[in-house]
Structures are given as C-alpha cells and as structure tokens.
Amino acid sequence: MLSYQHAFHAGNHADVIKHLCWIGVINSLKKKDKAFTLYDTHAGAGSYDFNEAMSAKNKEYESGISKLVQHGAKSSLLRDYLNLCEPFLSSDHYPGSPALSAEAKRESDTLHAMELHPAEFDKLEINIAKLNKSHCHVHKRDxxxxxxxxxxxxxxxGAILIDPPYEREVEYQDVVKGIEQVLKRWQQAQIVxxxxxxxxxxxxxxxxxxxxxxxxxxxxxxxxxxxICVAENTTDAGMYGSGVLVINPPWQLNEQLENALDETITLMGEHASVKIAWVNQDN
Incomplete structure (x- = not known):
C-alpha cells in the first residue's frame, strides 16, 4: 500500500506535463494580490537526486526534463517551468511539485504538502525546510x-494538485470521492x-x-x-503517456499549456504527441 516512491520516475514525461500545468495554475493565481493556498495531496519527497540509486536505476529523467534543459523555450509557460527547475538541475536534482510550489508561490501564500509514506515524508520535511520559504507546511497524513x-x-x-501512484485500482475511485467531497465545501477550487x-x-x-x-x-x-503520449499505444506498451484533468481551470490555461506542450513534444521523439480538449466548458 505504501510501496511507491517517486524517485524511480522523477523528471520523466509525466512530471513534465503535470508540473507545466501546475505552474500555469499558480501563475494565474498570482495575477491578483490576494493570498492563496496550495494543496499537494501526494507530495512525495519534494526533491530528487539523479545520482541516488532509485533515480539512477531507470534514468527516466533522460526522456523527460533532460530533453528540455538546453532548449531555448518560446512558450512563456515552458520558460517559467525551466527557470524554476534550473537551480535544482544545476546540482543534479529534480524539484517535485512541493518544491516547485514553494519556489513559485509568494511570501504571503500558503502551501500544504501531504505525504503518508514514512520514508518519503522524512525526506519531504528535510527538503522543504532547506528551501527556507515562509508558510510551507508538511503533513504526515492521507x-x-x-x-x-x-x-x-x-x-x-487556491488550488489542489492530486497525483496518486494508482498502484491499486481503488485509487481511481478514491480520487473521484475525494474531489466530490472537496467541491461540496469549496466549489471554486482549481483542481489538477x-x-x-x-x-x-x-x-x-x-x-x-x-x-x-x-x-x-x-x-x-x-x-x-x-x-501527452510518448510511445505508441500497443498491447505491451505499459504506460505510453499521461494526462491532467483540470477542474475550474483559470482563463486561457488550456491555450498556455497547449503552446508549451506543442513545443515540448518536438523534443521527445517521433511517437510523441499532445491532445487537449474541453470536457465541460463554462457557459
């Protein structure tokens, strides 16, 4: 139940789409002076060392963030993402979503990062403390x-980022139930x-x-x-891509994300593709 550790996958194509979208949401919230709160439900370790055994085993970052680092980004969202990553990448680390949130938010804004895995939580606590940012709270809880x-x-x-490992089939139902409960109390929550x-x-x-x-x-x-797809969807492909569903998205986030991903996939191989579509549009 608590076996998943994100270090095996840090910086891969899934992190790229997830973190591009999340930074787009934060950027939108920062357009107004009023403070906001960010929630990260499956925070992981916060930062990942590419030289440690788990990250080095499969080197998934080589097909993700490493493809982008020397790229002169044209999209403003992609440029913001790479600028936030750069200080970490310069020391062979990749910032998880809690670290990106802590760096992207303002002093007046608040972050709640939650992680239940004991080993991951211990790392999260250390890594967030190292950033020395105000109003960043870590919680060892579901x-x-x-x-x-x-x-x-x-x-x-504020906004919520939800990215379970989906190791167990029931986790898909947990996401639906959790979001149903949140929206009953907080209808305008922006959720990724x-x-x-x-x-x-x-x-x-x-x-x-x-x-x-x-x-x-x-x-x-x-x-x-x-x-974003990075491989053909054949029977044996395994995880051939990943996606984000954004509920109550900020204005023009879909366009900003499309521009960034269109640029990104040109660097990710011949089978890379992107698709963005509205499911429900605001009336």
Missing part, C-alpha cells in the same frame, strides 16, 4: 483526509488531477483513467483534459 480537514482556505482562493495512460498490459487498470475522468466530468464543473 491527502484526502487532509483536504477534508484543511479546505476551504481563508481567503477562499494527474493520471497515467495505460495499455492493455495493465489488466484491470487499462481504461481506469478514462473512466475516472468521465466520472469527474459528471460533477458538472468546467474542465479540460491535456494528454
């Missing part, structure tokens, strides 16, 4: 329980949900992301999906 306890924030502005795109090799989890997104769409909130 992320969905944390959302129930900590939302809505005051003032009533990351999900994997899995081939038939995944067995029962094949198609689970698509079913989860369909259930979330039934909640009736404005939302769009953005997906």
């Amino acid at each position: 992320g969905f329980e944390g959302l129930r306890a900590l939302t809505p924030p005051k003032p009533n502005r 949900i990351w999900y994997p795109l899995l081939s038939a090799r995944a067995g029962n989890k094949h198609g689970a992301s698509e079913r989860m997104c369909a259930k979330l769409a039934e909640l009736g909130r404005p939302c769009f999906k953005a997906e």
Whole structure:
C-alpha cells in the first residue's frame, strides 16, 4: 500500500506535463494580490537526486526534463517551468511539485504538502525546510483526509494538485470521492488531477483513467483534459503517456499549456504527441 516512491520516475514525461500545468495554475493565481493556498495531496519527497540509486536505476529523467534543459523555450509557460527547475538541475536534482510550489508561490501564500509514506515524508520535511520559504507546511497524513480537514482556505482562493501512484485500482475511485467531497465545501477550487495512460498490459487498470475522468466530468464543473503520449499505444506498451484533468481551470490555461506542450513534444521523439480538449466548458 505504501510501496511507491517517486524517485524511480522523477523528471520523466509525466512530471513534465503535470508540473507545466501546475505552474500555469499558480501563475494565474498570482495575477491578483490576494493570498492563496496550495494543496499537494501526494507530495512525495519534494526533491530528487539523479545520482541516488532509485533515480539512477531507470534514468527516466533522460526522456523527460533532460530533453528540455538546453532548449531555448518560446512558450512563456515552458520558460517559467525551466527557470524554476534550473537551480535544482544545476546540482543534479529534480524539484517535485512541493518544491516547485514553494519556489513559485509568494511570501504571503500558503502551501500544504501531504505525504503518508514514512520514508518519503522524512525526506519531504528535510527538503522543504532547506528551501527556507515562509508558510510551507508538511503533513504526515492521507491527502484526502487532509483536504477534508484543511479546505476551504481563508481567503477562499487556491488550488489542489492530486497525483496518486494508482498502484491499486481503488485509487481511481478514491480520487473521484475525494474531489466530490472537496467541491461540496469549496466549489471554486482549481483542481489538477494527474493520471497515467495505460495499455492493455495493465489488466484491470487499462481504461481506469478514462473512466475516472468521465466520472469527474459528471460533477458538472468546467474542465479540460491535456494528454501527452510518448510511445505508441500497443498491447505491451505499459504506460505510453499521461494526462491532467483540470477542474475550474483559470482563463486561457488550456491555450498556455497547449503552446508549451506543442513545443515540448518536438523534443521527445517521433511517437510523441499532445491532445487537449474541453470536457465541460463554462457557459
């Protein structure tokens, strides 16, 4: 149940789409002076050393962030992402979403990063403390329980990032239930949900992301999906890509993300592609 450690996958294509989208949400929140609160339900270790055994085993960052570092970004969102990553990359580290949040938010804004895995939480606590940023709180707790306890924030502005490992099939249902509960109390919450795109090799989890997104769409909130594929969806492909579903997205985030991802996929191989589509549009 608590076996997943993100270090094996740090900086891969899934992190790229997830973190591009999340930074786009934060950038939008920063356009107004009023403070906001960020929630990270599955925070992980916060930062990952490419030279440590787990990250070095598969070197997934080589097909993700490493493809982008020497690229002169034209998209403002891609440029912001790379600028936030650069101080970490210069010391062979990749910033997880809590570190990116801490660096991107303003002094007046608040971050709540939640992680239940004991070893990951210990690293998270150390890595966030090293950043020496104000109003950054780490919690050793279940992320969905944390959302129930900590939302809505005051003032009533902010966003939630949800990216479970989806090791167990029930986690897809947990996401739907957790978001249903949040939206009952905090209807205007901006929510980014990351999900994997899995081939038939995944067995029962094949198609689970698509079913989860369909259930979330039934909640009736404005939302769009953005997906990046890095391999052909053959029977044996495994995870051939990933996506984000954004609920209550800020204005023009879909366009900003599309520009950034269109630029990104040109660097990720012949099978790389991107698709962005509204699921529910605001009336």
